[in-house]
Amino acid sequence: MAKHYAMAVVVAKCIGCQACTVACKFQNNVPEGQYRTKTPVVGPKGTFPNVSMYFEKQACQMCQNAPCVEVCPTKASHYNEAGVVLVDVDKCVGCKYCLTACPYDARFINKDTGAADKCTFCWEARVSKGQVPACVSTCVGGALVFGDEKDSNSEIAKLLSKNKGEVRKEEFGTRPSIYYIFEGVK
Amino acid sequence: MDITWGASASHEIAWGGMIAVYLFLAGIAAGAFLTAALTDLFGKNRPAKLIRAGAYIPPIAIVVGLLLLVFDLGRPLSFWKLIFNVNFSSVMSLGTFIISIFTAVALVYAYLIWAWPVAQARGIQITVAGVEAAAAREVPASGLQALRKPVAVVGSLLAFGTATYTGFLLSAVSTNTFWSVPFLGISGVPFLPFLFLVSAISTGLAATLIGAIDCSDLTLYKKVDIVLLAIEILLLIILYTSVSSAFFQGGLANLFWIGVVVIGLLLPLILAIYGVSKHKNLVVPVCGMVVVGGLALRYFVVYAGQMVR
Numbered sequence: 001m002a003k004h005y006a007m008a009v010v011v012a013k014c015i016g017c018q019a020c021t022v023a024c025k026f027q028n029n030v031p032e033g034q035y036r037t038k039t040p041v042v043g044p045k046g047t048f049p050n051v052s053m054y055f056e057k058q059a060c061q062m063c064q065n066a067p068c069v070e071v072c073p074t075k076a077s078h079y080n081e082a083g084v085v086l087v088d089v090d091k092c093v094g095c096k097y098c099l100t101a102c103p104y105d106a107r108f109i110n111k112d113t114g115a116a117d118k119c120t121f122c123w124e125a126r127v128s129k130g131q132v133p134a135c136v137s138t139c140v141g142g143a144l145v146f147g148d149e150k151d152s153n154s155e156i157a158k159l160l161s162k163n164k165g166e167v168r169k170e171e172f173g174t175r176p177s178i179y180y181i182f183e184g185v186k
Numbered sequence: 187m188d189i190t191w192g193a194s195a196s197h198e199i200a201w202g203g204m205i206a207v208y209l210f211l212a213g214i215a216a217g218a219f220l221t222a223a224l225t226d227l228f229g230k231n232r233p234a235k236l237i238r239a240g241a242y243i244p245p246i247a248i249v250v251g252l253l254l255l256v257f258d259l260g261r262p263l264s265f266w267k268l269i270f271n272v273n274f275s276s277v278m279s280l281g282t283f284i285i286s287i288f289t290a291v292a293l294v295y296a297y298l299i300w301a302w303p304v305a306q307a308r309g310i311q312i313t314v315a316g317v318e319a320a321a322a323r324e325v326p327a328s329g330l331q332a333l334r335k336p337v338a339v340v341g342s343l344l345a346f347g348t349a350t351y352t353g354f355l356l357s358a359v360s361t362n363t364f365w366s367v368p369f370l371g372i373s374g375v376p377f378l379p380f381l382f383l384v385s386a387i388s389t390g391l392a393a394t395l396i397g398a399i400d401c402s403d404l405t406l407y408k409k410v411d412i413v414l415l416a417i418e419i420l421l422l423i424i425l426y427t428s429v430s431s432a433f434f435q436g437g438l439a440n441l442f443w444i445g446v447v448v449i450g451l452l453l454p455l456i457l458a459i460y461g462v463s464k465h466k467n468l469v470v471p472v473c474g475m476v477v478v479g480g481l482a483l484r485y486f487v488v489y490a491g492q493m494v495r
Contacts, residue, residue, distance in 0.1 A: 067361050073279035074271035093267050094260020097278050099200035100492065103361040108198070114260035172361045 003082050004064075005121060006149040006177040007136065008156050008165055009057050012184035013143035016041060016055035020135035020144065024059075027122055027134035031111040036060070036119040037135055054185045057135075057144070060085060060106040060119035061168060061176035068098035068107065068116075077116065083177075084123050089115045103169050104176075121146075149177070199492050203485065204258040209352045210389070210484040211251030212285065213382060214477070216349035217390015218243035219292055221407075222299070223338035223345070236404070239397025241299035243390070244292040244345075252289065277358040281351040288344035295341050298334045349386035353379030356491060364491040367428050377428065378487065381421050388414040389480035392473035399469055408462050408469070411476070415455040422447070433490045441486050450479010 021038045030036055036059055043053030066085050068077045076091035077098050092115035099107045099116065110117035122133040131137070136144040147154035152161075165179025222240025225232055256265045269286070273279045356365040357376030369375040391411055395404060426434065434442055454475040461468035 067359070070275050071278065071358065073273055073276045073282060074267055075273045076271070091267060091271055092261065093264045094262075095268075095278065096200040096258075096260065097276070097359075099198075101359045101361055105198075109260040116260070169361075174361070 002150070003148045004150045004177065005062070005082060005084060005127065006147070006156055006160075006179065007062075007121075007133075008145040008159050008163075008179045008181055010143045010145065010159075010163075010181045010183075011054050011056060012181075013141040014039065014055045014057065015141050017140050019138045019140050020057060023134040023138035024119075027125060028120070030117070034108050034111060034117070036117065052185070056180070058104070058106070059135075059178070060102075061104050061174065061178045062119075062121065063174035063176050065173060065175045067101035067103070067172070067174060071097045071101045073097065080123065082123075082127075084121050084127070085118075086120055086123060087116050087118065089113055092116050103172050103174065199489065201258075201488055201492065204254045206484040206488040207481070208251040208254045208258070209355075209382070209488065210481045211247040211254070212348055212352050213386030213480060213484070214390050214393050215244040215247040215251065215292065216288070216345040217386040217388065218247070218394045219288075219295070219341055219345040219390070220349075220387060221391045221394045223295070223342045226299075226338050227335060227342075233398065233404070236394060236398035236407070238299055240390075240394040241292075241296045243393055243397060245289065245296045247393075248285070248289045248292060248348075252285070277351070277354050281355055284344060284347040284351050288341070288348045291337060291341040291344055295334070295337050298330060298337060302331060302334065346383070349383045350379040352386070353382035356487065359491075362491050364429055364433055364494070365487070367425070370424060371428065377421075377425060381418070381425065381483075381487075384414055384418050384421060385480050385483055388418060389477050392476035392480075395469050396473045396477075404469070405462065408458060408472075411472070412455065412458050412462065415451055415458065415476070419451050419455070422451070430494070432494045436493070438486060438490050438493065441482055441489075445482030446479055446486055449475050450482055454479070 016039060018039060021035060024030065024035070024037045028036060037057060038059075039055045039057045041053055042056050044051050046052055062085055064083065066077070066079070069079060069085060072078075073095060074091045074093060076088045076093075078086060078088060080086050094109055094114045094116065096109065096116070099109070107116050107118045109115070121127050122131075122135075126133055126137075132146045136146040145156045145159050147156040149157055149160065151157060159181070160179060163181045163183055165181055167176040167179060218240045222237045222244075225240065226237050229237075256262050259265055268279070268282045271279075354376065356362070357378040358366070360366050365378060367377050369377040369380060388411065391407060391414070395407055395411070398404070454472045457468050457475075458472045460466070461472065
């Protein structure tokens with residue numbers, strides 16, 4: 001059975017240290033001022049004494065029904081053999097149609113290449129070689145879990161079988177591969 | 187809020203003014219072409235000046251629009267890759283071909299119209315007053331001119347495709363609730379292609395009328411203009427009631443109410459009705475406002491869809 005790489009974000013374990021943001025920039029050489037992932041704060045919300053805030057990692061949601069792939073006029077945005085959404089820089093003309101289509105604001109035009117850029121799950125450098133993405137490997141609080149969702153023995157499959165994983169903007173039918181576990185937060 | 191490093195940057199606008207102007211110019215080109223070609227094909231007393239204006243505007247407008255489009259790319263020099271990498275599920279990929287072929291046909295048609303008076307003039311005494319009359323008389327088509335009407339037919343279909351394409355380009359973004367709003371709530375029937383088609387014909391006709399300013403009798407065209415303005419007002423009422431009111435607030439409210447509604451629709455509609463009924467020539471103010479309103483409409487739609495998400 002084909003693999004399906006997925007990531008779970010255990011929001012309660014995230015302390016907002018931005019190690020993932022930094023690791024991603026190191027690993028992928030992302031231009032200054034641009035980010036493939038970052039983890040902004042949500043909140044603080046509520047009134048004392050019932051105040052809460054948490055951090056929510058944002059990046060490409062690796063949709064299985066990706067709007068960016070559908071609208072791309074040159075097939076530069078595509079699913080690779082493992083179902084990971086990638087951009088073929090050579091085919092991309094930088095029309096930004098994918099930027100308008102992505103409901104997660106995950107894409108940007110890379111200042112150096114002029115092509116659309118976004119999280120790749122570190123496919124080339126790490127995941128294709130059996131490693132986990134840089135953000136996952138560096139995560140201080142153990143908030144990020146990565147693996148093959150279809151392998152019932154994988155850490156992520158076990159985690160998602162026990163906890164409810166929510167996807168962002170489910171109403172668009174994009175079927176993301178990033179699950180947010182909000183237990184203990186919301 | 188910037189209390190913690192990593193806070194979300196404000197939402198970026200992917201498509202800005204260049205795209206809005208491009209959509210506007212593509213609409214003008216398509217509308218002007220339809221005005222000229224349909225007059226050429228079906229007009230009984232064909233005003234040559236109007237046909238000429240309507241044939242010369244499209245190549246200029248579409249070429250300027252395409253240049254803007256190319257400069258807006260992240261990698262302008264790679265624009266040719268759009269021709270060689272086709273994605274049939276992408277509206278933009280299909281539109282690339284519609285617009286490219288339309289541009290070529292518009293250039294051919296402009297050339298044929300440019301060469302047309304020369305052919306017409308053969309054997310006809312031309313006086314100052316006689317030029318108009320000569321153009322109206324049919325001379326047996328010969329040589330290249332035999333192609334003029336077939337080119338007008340093919341070009342009209344492509345112009346229709348271009349005008350609606352500018353709407354489909356935005357409406358195909360299904361994750362954008364403003365751009366992809368359905369027509370009267372009928373799922374699968376997007377609204378924007380209708381709006382942009384009517385606006386394209388309206389602005390294209392207006393630009394053509396400005397170009398044919400001292401033409402003899404344009405009453406028919408002025409009446410068509412009035413009908414188009416009325417349809418556009420109806421369409422905007424439908425839009426207003428179909429989407430969230432958040433899209434009509436903030437800085438965009440002025441653009442919509444003053445630019446699109448007052449300058450682009452209400453004032454020209456009132457002036458046009460007054461002009462036609464009193465037989466006053468108000469072509470330049472009326473058509474000028476229609477064109478400005480068409481530009482405001484593209485700006486509004488392009489930005490509103492990206493500001494509020």
